[in-house]
Every structure is written in structure tokens, then in C-alpha cells.
Amino acid sequence: MIPVCRIDDLPEGEAVRITVDDHTPAIAVFHAEDGGFYAVDDLCSHQDASLSEGYVEGCLVECPLHAALFDLxxxxxxxxxxxxxxxxxxxxxxxxxxxxxxAVREDAVA
Incomplete structure (x- = not known):
């Protein structure tokens, strides 16, 4: 597991973007409004936009580019x-x- 930050350093409703290595897509880590912590790929599946820069609403993140919503x-x-x-x-x-x-990429080769 990769350490991200102290939980006290990520306020509720906020996100942080982490990079793992050159072969793994960036990850957005969220402190949702339900108090839970969630992590998803940082790239919106609709178009190239960083979800870590989106707006957290409950357990959803709104893409900052075209307002698509994703369940965290x-x-x-x-x-x-x-x-x-x-x-x-x-x-x-x-x-x-x-x-x-x-998560392991589905197209990764062993």
C-alpha cells in the first residue's frame, strides 16, 4: 500500500491527486462528505479532466469539465x-x- 497523507491533512469534501509510477494512471483520493475515504482513477472517463479538481457532493464527484457525476x-x-x-x-x-x-490494470501483462 502507498501512503498518501495523514487523515487530518485531507479535509472532508476535498481530494488529493497522487502519482504512483510512469505506468500507473494518477489516482484521486477523496474524503467524502459521509466521512469515508475513497480512491478512483483521476481521469474522467468522458474526457481528459482531473477528478481531483472536481466537486464532492456526498459520495459523488462532479467532473469539473462537463459535470459528469461518479459514485466514489x-x-x-x-x-x-x-x-x-x-x-x-x-x-x-x-x-x-x-x-x-x-488496482491492477486489466490490460497489464504479467
């Missing part, structure tokens, strides 16, 4: 113009530090 819990696109989901990543809090385990 499942990655599902909940309204147009987005039709495809974004990938979710495992999140854990360990000793007050937020950690993310990037």
Missing part, C-alpha cells in the same frame, strides 16, 4: 455525458495515515 464508492458514472465508470482503488487508514492500494 463504486466508480459508476451516474449521469451523462459520462457513460463508462472510473476504476476504484482500495483505501485503508493505518495509524492515522491514509494508504491506497492501486
Amino acid at each position: 464508492r463504486t466508480g459508476a458514472a451516474t449521469c451523462l455525458p459520462a457513460r463508462r465508470p472510473v476504476r476504484t482503488h482500495e483505501v485503508a487508514v493505518i495509524d492515522g495515515v491514509l494508504h491506497v492500494r492501486p
